Amino acid sequence: MHHFIDRRLNPKDKNLGNRQRFMRRARAQIKKVVNDSIKNRKISNADEGETISIPTKGIAEPRFVPSPNGGHRERVFTGNKQFSTGDKIQKPTQGGGGDGGKQAADQGEGEDAFTFALSREEFLDIYFEDLELPDLVKKDFKEIKSFQYKRAGYSLTGTPNQISVRRTIRNSFGRRIALGRPKLEKVEAIEREIAEIEAEGPQSERQYLRLEALRSELDRLTRLRKGIPYLDPIDIRYRRLEKAPKPNTKAVMFCLMDVSGSMGEREKDLAKRFFILLHLFLKRRYDQTDIVFIRHTHEASEVDEDTFFYSRESGGTVVSTALTEMIKVARERYPVDSWNIYAAQASDGDNFPDDGEKCIRLLNTDIMPLCQYFAYVEIVDERELDMFQAPGAGAELWQAYNAVRERWANFEMKHIAQPSDIYPVFRELFAKQVAAG
Amino acid sequence: MTATMTKKPLFDGREWTFDTLSRTYDAIEEIAVNELGLDTYPNQLEIISAEQMLDAHSSAGMPLMYPHWSFGKHFVQEEKAYRKGYSGLAYEIVINSNPCISYNMEQNSMPIQTLVMAHAAFGHNHFFKNNYLFRQWTDAGSALDYLEYAKKFVAKCEEERGSPAVEAILDAAHALMDHGVSRYPRPQKPTEREKRERDEEIRNYRARTFNDLWRTVPVKKDKDEKKESAEAIRQAIEMNLPEENLVYFIETYSPVLEDWQRELLSIVRYVAQYFYPQRQTKVMNEGCATFVHHYIVNAMYDRGLITEGAMLEILHSHSSVVFQADFDDPRYSGLNPYALGFGMMQDIKRICTDPKPEDQEWFKDIAGCGDWRGVLKEAWANYRDESFIKQYLSPNMIRSMRLFSLADDANERHYTVTSIHDERGYRGLRERLARSYEIGVVEPDIQVVGADLRGDRTLRLQHTVRNRIPLSERSRDEVLKHLRQLWGYDISLVGVDRETEKKVYETRVS
Numbered sequence: 001m002h003h004f005i006d007r008r009l010n011p012k013d014k015n016l017g018n019r020q021r022f023m024r025r026a027r028a029q030i031k032k033v034v035n036d037s038i039k040n041r042k043i044s045n046a047d048e049g050e051t052i053s054i055p056t057k058g059i060a061e062p063r064f065v066p067s068p069n070g071g072h073r074e075r076v077f078t079g080n081k082q083f084s085t086g087d088k089i090q091k092p093t094q095g096g097g098g099d100g101g102k103q104a105a106d107q108g109e110g111e112d113a114f115t116f117a118l119s120r121e122e123f124l125d126i127y128f129e130d131l132e133l134p135d136l137v138k139k140d141f142k143e144i145k146s147f148q149y150k151r152a153g154y155s156l157t158g159t160p161n162q163i164s165v166r167r168t169i170r171n172s173f174g175r176r177i178a179l180g181r182p183k184l185e186k187v188e189a190i191e192r193e194i195a196e197i198e199a200e201g202p203q204s205e206r207q208y209l210r211l212e213a214l215r216s217e218l219d220r221l222t223r224l225r226k227g228i229p230y231l232d233p234i235d236i237r238y239r240r241l242e243k244a245p246k247p248n249t250k251a252v253m254f255c256l257m258d259v260s261g262s263m264g265e266r267e268k269d270l271a272k273r274f275f276i277l278l279h280l281f282l283k284r285r286y287d288q289t290d291i292v293f294i295r296h297t298h299e300a301s302e303v304d305e306d307t308f309f310y311s312r313e314s315g316g317t318v319v320s321t322a323l324t325e326m327i328k329v330a331r332e333r334y335p336v337d338s339w340n341i342y343a344a345q346a347s348d349g350d351n352f353p354d355d356g357e358k359c360i361r362l363l364n365t366d367i368m369p370l371c372q373y374f375a376y377v378e379i380v381d382e383r384e385l386d387m388f389q390a391p392g393a394g395a396e397l398w399q400a401y402n403a404v405r406e407r408w409a410n411f412e413m414k415h416i417a418q419p420s421d422i423y424p425v426f427r428e429l430f431a432k433q434v435a436a437g
Numbered sequence: 438m439t440a441t442m443t444k445k446p447l448f449d450g451r452e453w454t455f456d457t458l459s460r461t462y463d464a465i466e467e468i469a470v471n472e473l474g475l476d477t478y479p480n481q482l483e484i485i486s487a488e489q490m491l492d493a494h495s496s497a498g499m500p501l502m503y504p505h506w507s508f509g510k511h512f513v514q515e516e517k518a519y520r521k522g523y524s525g526l527a528y529e530i531v532i533n534s535n536p537c538i539s540y541n542m543e544q545n546s547m548p549i550q551t552l553v554m555a556h557a558a559f560g561h562n563h564f565f566k567n568n569y570l571f572r573q574w575t576d577a578g579s580a581l582d583y584l585e586y587a588k589k590f591v592a593k594c595e596e597e598r599g600s601p602a603v604e605a606i607l608d609a610a611h612a613l614m615d616h617g618v619s620r621y622p623r624p625q626k627p628t629e630r631e632k633r634e635r636d637e638e639i640r641n642y643r644a645r646t647f648n649d650l651w652r653t654v655p656v657k658k659d660k661d662e663k664k665e666s667a668e669a670i671r672q673a674i675e676m677n678l679p680e681e682n683l684v685y686f687i688e689t690y691s692p693v694l695e696d697w698q699r700e701l702l703s704i705v706r707y708v709a710q711y712f713y714p715q716r717q718t719k720v721m722n723e724g725c726a727t728f729v730h731h732y733i734v735n736a737m738y739d740r741g742l743i744t745e746g747a748m749l750e751i752l753h754s755h756s757s758v759v760f761q762a763d764f765d766d767p768r769y770s771g772l773n774p775y776a777l778g779f780g781m782m783q784d785i786k787r788i789c790t791d792p793k794p795e796d797q798e799w800f801k802d803i804a805g806c807g808d809w810r811g812v813l814k815e816a817w818a819n820y821r822d823e824s825f826i827k828q829y830l831s832p833n834m835i836r837s838m839r840l841f842s843l844a845d846d847a848n849e850r851h852y853t854v855t856s857i858h859d860e861r862g863y864r865g866l867r868e869r870l871a872r873s874y875e876i877g878v879v880e881p882d883i884q885v886v887g888a889d890l891r892g893d894r895t896l897r898l899q900h901t902v903r904n905r906i907p908l909s910e911r912s913r914d915e916v917l918k919h920l921r922q923l924w925g926y927d928i929s930l931v932g933v934d935r936e937t938e939k940k941v942y943e944t945r946v947s
Contacts, residue, residue: 003481003482004455004458004459004462004482004483004484005481005482005483005484006455006483006484007483007484007485007489007540008484008485008486008489008543010485010489014489014492014493014496015491015492015495015496015508015509015512017504017509018495018496018504018505018506018507018508018509018512019509019512019513020509021504021505021506021509021600021604022506022507022509022510022512022513023509024506025506025604059506059510060912060915061507061510061608061611061612062612062911062912062913062915062916062919063612063614063615063912063916064615064616064880064881064883064900064908064912064913064916065881065908065909065912066879066880066881066906066907066908066909067906067907067908067909067910068909069847070847070905070906070907071846071847071902071904071905071906071907072844072845072846072847072904072905072906073844073845073846073904073906074842074843074844074845074855074869075842075843075845075873076772076840076841076842076866076869076870076873077764077840077841077842077843078761078762078763078764078769078772078838078839078840079761079762079763079764079765079766079769079838079839080764080839080840080841080857080858081763081765081839083841083854083857084854084857085854085855085856085857085859085861085862086853086854087853087854088851088852088853088854089843089851089852089853089854090850090851091845091850091851091852
């Protein structure tokens with residue numbers, strides 16, 4: 001006897017739960033490795049999975065095992081070629097050469113590291129784990145206009161589409177048992193017996209009586225069944241939904257990038273990397289977030305994602321045009337009472353000489369009152385980085401912005417000199433502000 | 438024979454359908470039952486995808502398993518190896534249950550499905566049903582039901598106690614898993630009634646043989662010390678010490694565990710015990726399955742039931758399964774159980790039908806008897822790897838594998854070749870190879886020797902050190918920490934040399 005069962009449509013990923021358990025367990029170590037490894041990544045694979053090695057501490061499965069060294073042991077091998085009984089073979093010297101079989105071939109640390117691949121989702125999840133947009137929820141709740149429905153128990157009234165079948169049937173079942181509604185099988189059994197007796201024709205006195213009794217029993221049961229319906233209106237329950245106010249979490253991020261001629265390939269590349277990371281972060285963590293891309297030379301325009309990241313442009317540098325454009329877009333589409341507004345700006349710090357003042361004015365009067373947070377990254381030459389460390393030093397824009405920073409707590413600025421700076425700076429800019437609340 | 442030769446092949450090409458599978462199964466069954474006389478559980482064959490195979494493989498090969506992170510870790514490892522192409526997936530998984538469930542992967546071609554069915558659904562199945570270890574230790578009928586229960590129980594505990602608490606117990610239990618096996622069946626514990634009857638008997642005996650004269654014989658006065666050791670002995674007898682099944686001991690006597698924790702230990706112990714026969718019969722189990730599939734596919738080919746092309750694919754797969762690398766080959770990773778088992782069983786067949794003078798001397802009982810089916814079935818039923826090799830490894834087999842043995846003593850700078858495949862070496866090699874499959878020798882011998890339940894409750898373990906081979910210290914200390922957590926009080930582990938009975942080391946966790 002045999003049978004074949006096609007299980008291919010059964011759920012796969014049976015082990016997903018175990019995989020997550022494992023990840024949770026190794027979390028701390030994985031996180032450390034992820035943060036280290038991301039520093040050295042290329043922009044093209046910033047959002048790919050990664051193969052990582054973590055120390056086995058915490059995920060080892062210890063057992064009582066014999067030590068590989070020491071004592072006396074005898075092993076049997078296959079494929080003898082030239083040995084005869086009694087031959088002596090020099091042991092490989094400790095640590096030298098990889099010839100001594102498995103143990104020596106693995107390096108010392110090989111035993112301690114556990115390598116595996118993280119998927120893109122897992123990787124980004126871990127990487128962005130403790131990052132957040134600051135002050136996401138507007139403190140002013142008076143503005144709340146949106147509501148969402150939440151499940152809140154059951155009710156006796158409602159619309160048919162809200163009927164909770166499970167709850168209703170449960171009630172009906174209890175009622176039927178309590179009131180003793182006869183089962184269909186019982187009725188059918190009696191009907192069958194009646195039919196049997198009738199088919200043969202009642203033979204004796206006793207059968208007549210039996211038939212009589214059965215008929216009256218059937219009558220009684222049928223009446224009972226009619227009297228106690230399978231489903232009564234009092235059984236019916238509806239899922240109750242409650243209107244709950246929804247905190248205002250609509251957010252928009254303005255990405256401002258300088259693409260003028262003074263930005264060389266290297267600067268543009270760094271700025272783009274920064275924005276790609278920002279973009280990934282927002283897409284991953286805030287699915288409702290709008291992103292507005294604005295690029296500028298001596299004039300600014302709002303562009304789409306592709307153009308922002310991949311097309312080329314050339315011209316002079318007037319930073320205030322981008323700020324003006326931002327103000328314009330914000331006024332038109334993102335009223336401040338219902339949107340959280342963020343902005344990130346990247347530039348090499350060059351600006352048209354007279355424009356600095358204008359930028360400060362725009363920021364102070366128009367932009368900063370709107371913004372939850374404004375981050376500015378300045379891309380500098382690697383060799384100049386030390387020079388810029390001192391406060392007060394820096395390109396024109398940096399110096400101009402310094403004045404803004406002093407005035408506004410939600411204004412932040414950083415230098416980036418090389419690819420490996422991007423991630424630390426990004427983390428600093430968006431680190432979860434635990435104590436802030 | 439000519440009539441059967443003209444039969445149409447059962448399938449053509451590599452695509453399979455449920456119809457061809459079913460017809461092929463019937464043909465295999467016909468040969469397995471009528472020609473080989475195999476006796477199997479009913480078969481349940483399931484077709485699964487590669488992902489599902491990967492899932493099952495990393496949960497100890499079981500379709501059902503309680504949740505634990507270590508299975509996730511194995512999954513992660515195997516997935517990586519598989520995706521990078523380091524290792525192929527198993528073509529099949531077979532479960533010792535009744536009905537016998539075997540998983541076939543959908544990616545297998547039809548010739549491979551044929552091979553897999555013959556291998557798992559008949560070879561392994563016959564072995565599971567007939568081998569004494571499986572009959573004695575595992576209950577094929579209830580295995581899956583128990584695992585279903587275990588899965589639910591663990592899930593319930595996680596819900597009620599939170600998964601860290603459950604994980605802590607399972608981690609500790611897994612660390613002791615290899616020592617969660619009862620190796621020898623024990624007499625049942627006496628029931629209360631039997632105990633009373635026994636006490637009665639002892640009293641009667643004393644009454645019958647009472648002689649007042651004994652009272653007048655002077656006794657030594659160091660009774661204090663004696664009393665204490667008598668107490669220890671009494672406790673030891675009560676707890677059935679020494680006890681090799683550490684998990685069982687903890688589960689029963691730990692002063693700190695709650696009931697649900699004991700139940701978790703019991704689940705882990707069940708799983709360990711369930712796999713214990715498989716660990717002892719790797720060579721025989723795979724040998725049996727390989728021998729059976731080899732015989733069946735050849736018989737099918739002879740009858741014209743499978744085409745030449747299919748046969749070539751099957752043989753290619755077969756030969757890579759039984760491939761044995763030489764010791765100096767980079768692919769060498771010990772003896773291949775498939776190669777050893779299959780080789781020995783083919784050799785037994787040869788000894789039965791076409792013995793050499795040497796075989797007459799070594800295997801008087803079976804040489805030339807002709808009934809190789811009977812001899813093999815007897816071996817499959819009544820041996821495990823260790824005893825099988827000890828009994829049946831022939832000089833011919835030793836020569837063909839060119840076996841040799843090497844002594845490695847930590848005190849010497851050289852390895853010494855102790856035997857090779859010659860007249861003088863056969864017996865020694867056979868002995869040594871057999872011993873290397875004896876779990877009792879390969880795994881460290883650690884037993885509970887005392888637990889002062891009425892005193893400071895220190896759990897005393899003894900490691901009998903064999904051939905001066907110590908335990909790997911780091912993992913030993915980790916395991917002891919787990920043990921400490923389960924026991925709740927101090928643990929002491931003493932290593933005692935097996936020959937000299939001297940103390941080698943002592944360690945204590947508190």
